[in-house]
Amino acid sequence: RLRLSVTIAVALAVVMPASSMFVSADDIPHENFDLAKTNLDVVIQLLNTSIAYSESALVSMSDRAMPSANQNLSVVRTILTPASQLIEQIEDLAASYDNLSYLIPPFTDLLSEMSTFSGMETEFLQSLSGIVTASQLENLTGEDLLAALDAMARVNSLIVQMNSTIDRMLPPAIEITSMEVDGETPFADNRLVELIENLRDLLEI
Secondary structure, X not given: OHHHHHHHHHHHHHHOOHHHOOOOOOOOOHHHHHXXXXXXXXXXXHHHHHHHHHHHHHHHHHOOOHHHHHHHHHHHHHHXXXXXXXXXXXXXXXXXXXXXXXXXXXXXXXXXXXXXXXXXXXXXXXXXXXXXXXXXXXXXXXXXXXXXXXXXXXXXXXXXXXXXXHHHHHHHXXXXXXXXXXXXXXXXXXXXXXXXXXXXXXXXX
């Protein structure tokens, strides 16, 4: 269902002719107001779809399912591109909508931090695996001992870095949730903050 939603939304954004972009009441005849509203609806749909995929990525991270997490992050990246392009086109055509530029940065900031976390989690899981393997050896000496100690040090370092990254994920997630568009909060119904906080459970080892 998510895949179908993003396909439709991206298709709408791509095929939308430049002549149908947003304009203000002073710029367009009355009969074009519905078409102008549709453009904003497309942007909101794209961004809400990106939230859904971001949530799926966060769940996958909590489940230590990194291929799934990275796949979902890739979809988010794909969604934000046409959303950003559509907003730029709207702003170019109607000066009264030049305030829409505030919409995209929290989404790209969150994506950036989630991508960083995903890379660190991959290394974290690999290091943990090395520690588990070493613990199963009866006599840990020489290179095996050094490798285990190195893995433990790396895990401890990653825990600190991953906690900091979680801290940096929260502000854009909160901003997205409270963001207003035309007097409404179209992104408020999400679990971003909850799912981000759940990532800390990974680090309790």
